[in-house]
Amino acid sequence: MVSEPMNNIVCPKCGKSTTKLFHGRCKECFLENFTLAEIAPVMHAKLCPTCGARNVKNKWVDHGSLEEIVIRTVEDALFVHEMAEDIEVYIEPRAQTPYLYKVHIEVDALLLDEMFHQELKTEVRVIRESCDMCSRISGGYFEAILQIRATNRIPSDEEKQECINIAGSVLERLINKGDRLAFISSSLELKEGTDLYVGSSNAARHICKEITSHLGGSFSESASLQGMKDGKDIYRITFSLRLPEFMPQDIIDHKGRIIEIRKFSKNVTGIDVETGARFTATPEEINGATLIAKRKDLPKTMLVAIENEDLMVLDPDTYETVTVRKPVMFSADPGTEIPVVKTEKGLLAIADL
Template sequence: MSKSGEFCPRCGDDVPERPEPLPGEPRDRDAALCDACYFEQFDLVDAPDRIEVLVCSRCGAVHRGNRWVDVGAKDYTDVAVDEVAEALGVHLKAEQVQWGVEPEQVDQNTIRMHCTFSGIVRGTPVEEQVVVPVKVSRGTCKRCGRISGGAYAGEVQVRADEREPTKAERERAMEIAHEMVQEREADGDRDAFVTEAKEVDDGADIKLSTNKLGRALSKRLVEEFGGDFEEYATLVTEDSDGNEVYRVTFSVRLPRYRPDEIIDPEDGDGPVLVTSVRGNLKGTRLASGERYEARFDEEDAPDALRLGEREEAVETTVVAVEDEHAVQVLDPETFETVSIPRPDFFDTNADEVLVLKSRAGLHMVPGEDA
């Protein structure tokens, strides 16, 4: 390396020639030092003596600055690694920096982080090791505090028209609520949570953190199950600025009938397998296979007898095809040969068909793939 002709102001040794700074770039005040003197005072890493981390004992969120942050860590060691990575500083003159960390669990609340750094400075490989103790303390974040305190702004009450929601409908409604909260959490929304979700005698009650979330859940339930909802606001308090704070109840009413339910409308044309309850009531006539449709507003829902469910239909043997309108099958209870209507969905090559016996008689039922 060529010499610059200058001497180190500390030891007097020759200083190697270094590139001139670019126009406008400040001159490095340490450039006048020789390598030996420069590395005497050089620190590759700037590390704090100790790091303290406040972690929510319920959800694992980490308190940073003045807010709680969901870090998605699997345990407190992951949290400690992330916090050390945020706190350490590497010298700006270092190039090709690499580092690794080896955590040491001292006790339940203390993790000692052994960090090794390497890099190139002034063309010379350098390496430095630092040990940073991380003290983990536990608390409760604002969100978990609100949940444990039972705070909620919106309540979705799931009911049904002239019936009680099935267990499957109740469970699905609560499942959808938790799915929506998870979606919002993934987007960084810490204000979204389910305070309580439970089955009650006539449906399900779901308490949610915000009115916005309650309205969104009500809309999604109607999209999936059909029906409609109404909302009722109740003044509960005022905030610190004197603004009125309302709690909103969302009354979701599911349709009177459900898909795959078999009903007998009072129109004299026989039973119907319900296929859809979104918008109008849609279905298939079991006697003919023709399409059935009726208005399904709460006031206009057709009166009908409930005969059963598609899943209650059983297989029976086809004895003979009488004509275009009738088929002979074995009665699944008496095993006698009986004549039943031949609907459009009947497969003439079938040896067995699904049938449902009810107060309306014996009728063929289409399979789920029909």
């Protein structure tokens, strides 16, 4: 610590007069054994060979390339004198082998109104060790089970894959925010759906919210006691996610109206197949509706002619020419095939997507 400026101060070490004392000595005596920066001659950097995470002060963190990991390891271990100001550090790692780096360090800093420069060398040895996340994944660790189901039906392979894709994007986002339990350790295919075993209940909850936001449906959660650790109860959470009974491009009969669903989330939107009118309802309001067909499974038939607001088409079963109403947003030409649906109200043409 620097004392206040005074006149005729005697350095207790060398006896010279000085105006300032630095840690109880004059400037020259203070600098005799002064070291600007120090670092250990050998250091170790733990690197996870699976995900690339590194261990810093007994905590696994995600980082960049191996060279960046070496630089960060040196930065964390480098000691610069507490009185130094305007510090500039240059670190140059030189790979000797994939597991050994020789590192050249240069430090510049302002101290006692003078600029000091010091060069150091160290060696960083890379140790490959599985991180906490990868160790847990390989050991099948999980805190939550996410059950993907659908209401009154079995979810399709496409729906299950879309749920898994959404889960992957959510987990990536959480990992980037530092959540080391944001992973799926395993999955189980069942007749009624898919079970995902998730590292944390927080991650599972985020996944459920994202899936229901994109695909509609709802989820609930329940906890079961698994034991105790450090005097605390340990619970495992089961998330029951239910996809909607109907999905986009399903054609349903809702209270006598033939509706093609276009989007299913917090609200259900669609098109009235007969009139082309926009349809909006809550998921609860379409309870009791029946599925007529899925657009991808609809038969196609020949469009014979277009007369004002009517279409002349061939009945796909009898091959007789019948007249149906032209849907809104219809762009097919005579001589091409168009999708149709058979209902209690007769044959209906389906509008373009």
